[in-house]
Amino acid sequence: MIRLVVAAAAILAAVPAFALGIDRDDFKTYLETRDALKDERVQKMPEAQRIPKIASVNFKMKGDQLQRILDKVEAEGGEKGVAQKSQEALQGALSATSFKDKLKEVKVDTGSPHVVTYIKWVADEANVEAEAALLALKAGAADKVTSTFFLWAVDAAGNDLWRAKIGADRTQRIKEDRIADWAKTRYVRLFEIDKDNRG
Structure with a gap:
């Protein structure tokens, strides 16, 4: 599960993409968060502050809102x-x-x-x-x-x-x-x- 780092997830059994519980915006947010977590400025922050900071600065949302999106994508197998x-x-x-x-x-x-x-x-x-x-x-x-x-x-x-x-x-x-x-x-x-x- 992504909490403070984006982890590679196991590929789940194949189902049509339109049957996933996510949409293009969810997946784009997930991938943008993946990239943001690699930023040197973010990596210098205490881990507990990273997702809330990315949520606020990049997406104008609260940390728990972003976390729910990340968890949704992880539940579908993550990026891979x-x-x-x-x-x-x-x-x-x-x-x-x-x-x-x-x-x-x-x-x-x-x-x-x-x-x-x-x-x-x-x-x-x-x-x-x-x-x-x-x-x-x-x-x-x-x-x-x-x-x-x-x-x-x-x-x-x-x-x-x-x-x-x-x-x-x-x-x-x-x-x-x-x-x-x-x-x-x-x-x-x-x-x-x-x-x-x-x-």
Whole structure:
């Protein structure tokens, strides 16, 4: 249990991320506290003062409020447990689509409080936008701790085709039954495109 230090927790049995008893804000607070506890100024404080001080300065809340959030996340397996559950929920949701055999990588990165999930797949070059929109929609519904999804399309040889980011909240604007009509017009504008090598 996190009281004064962030401890590595055992990974619990996998359940979908949306079934966790925490949300994105809880997990972000947990990770920000993890980082704050590493600060030299915090480490110089008496241990009993650390969580209350972080709560007051970083989050404008009382120490017991922050402790309850930390305890909630620890109950779900801590950083490693939540990341593992989220990744498995994502893989399960995406594998239930037509992308089952096209997925190359699904990775949840908790190195920063702004959690980024990377999704790499073998794409149909002519339909990258539609495929990205569907992947983003399914990923956003399956995972509730990611802040940004990074989608990376490659061809069968592994060459880059397209890379883009989309905020988790933006995935909620995608309607599956409109993807065919709006993927290359309305929905593509939800993404921040980093690379497009399709000529």
